Amino acid sequence: MSEVTGTTWTIYDANSMTQAEIYGHVLCELGEQHKDIVGVTADLAKSTKIGIFGDKFPDRFFNVGIAEQNLFGIAAGMALSGLTPFVSTMATFASMRACEQVRTDICYQNLNCKIIATHGGISFGTAGSTHNAQEDLAIMRSFPNMTVIVPADGIETANAVRACIDWPGPVYIRVGRGFEPTWYQDEDYGFEIGKAVTINEGTDITLICCGMTVLQAGEAAKVLEKEDGLSVRVLNIHTLKPLDEDAIMKAVLETRRIITFEEHTVLGGLGSAVADVIASSGKGCAFEKVGLNDQFSLVGYPEDLYAYYKLDTNGIIDRVREVMGQDFEEDEDWEDEV
Structure with missing residues (x-):
């Protein structure tokens, strides 16, 4: 207090x-x-x-x-x-x-x-x-x-x-402007500058988020587990720089499917930072960036804009289902990925 x-x-x-x-x-x-x-x-x-x-x-x-x-x-x-x-x-x-x-x-x-x-x-x-x-x-x-x-x-x-x-x-x-709802219940969850926080464990796909998309992804993971039987990892990358590359690569190796969500253009923000790590590793995975696609935002209430740009819970669920439906070859031999 x-x-x-x-x-x-x-x-x-x-x-x-x-x-x-x-x-x-x-x-x-x-x-x-x-x-x-x-x-x-x-x-x-x-x-x-x-x-x-x-x-x-x-x-x-x-x-x-x-x-x-x-x-x-x-x-x-x-x-x-x-x-x-x-x-x-x-x-x-x-x-x-x-x-x-x-x-x-x-x-x-x-x-x-x-x-x-x-x-x-x-x-x-x-x-x-x-x-x-x-x-x-x-x-x-x-x-x-x-x-x-x-x-x-x-x-x-x-x-x-x-x-x-x-x-x-x-x-x-x-930070934001409005009454952003809280995800965390208290301050004692291990915050450290430069270190990602895993807010949901998973093995099928990883959602990498920051800001207001963290709560939305966390809620989406619950729905996807209940309705689709999916095990969805959710990483809160609160620090974009310095970036927790180890947490990203761990997700790549263990889930092979990555989607980033950010309240920002997909050029140069969280998605680009994660993409750089993946590209430098030489490892292949299914990857998608979700945010504003090289366009100025529409004018409207934030909640409506989050829904329009697929940054709310429903939009994240849709994106996950799309990526999970893609034909992606998962093999245990990483040598051909280098």
Whole structure:
């Protein structure tokens, strides 16, 4: 249980709190322990929930106005002076409007800046293409020194924010906008930056997910076991960089069928990262990437968009059945795959 800004909450309150709200409360908790933490935003204190930190620590909170490029330049200067800036803005602004500043001011110097990017993916679907962050993971993955994390829910967001304090260098944590339901029941499930979490064991096929697709895949696995008799492994790859290549290869060797699901374009994100690992291994498997196929997202409510792009439970079930129905030769001799 945590006590912050005059309120008391337990991890079970996460069911009624957004990922961003949990981030704001956890940051206050960390601010009590680490006096070097400062909060910085670009006139989005309320929307990104870093304002919770600002209310508790007004002398350690800075609003630079609607100037995202300045936001990251100032954060870089703070880091160079020995502070630990937590920078909050929308994912589209962090990854694109201030792309050069993140790359050159922060990553090039390997500075200890923690970027909490809200409204990730298509979670702000009604705002249209200007606010849908469907390319941010590809951009951030490409920057040297950058660590990239996509928590599955509010509980994992709390774990990621706490873990990044002791993780050196720049970190990009991408969270959603709305009331994303929780998958985890508590924080004690073995979260570790760079290590995948197996949320369901299986031998027939592996679903590799991040963010909101983790819960959907977990629910789909239950249905597929009950209705189709399938043993479906589900991996939560919450850290896209550094990537848990061992967990991916273990899934390839043991299930031979892999599908990735991500709230992002299929170009350069989770699916591409997994594909690189498989291709480098020389091992063959049935493989499919599910996300936005080189297109801008439609405008609509997130739940409708998740269904349209086959990222909800029903869509994942359909994709699994399609892949399981493919003619794929499984043999025990890997030598001809190399």
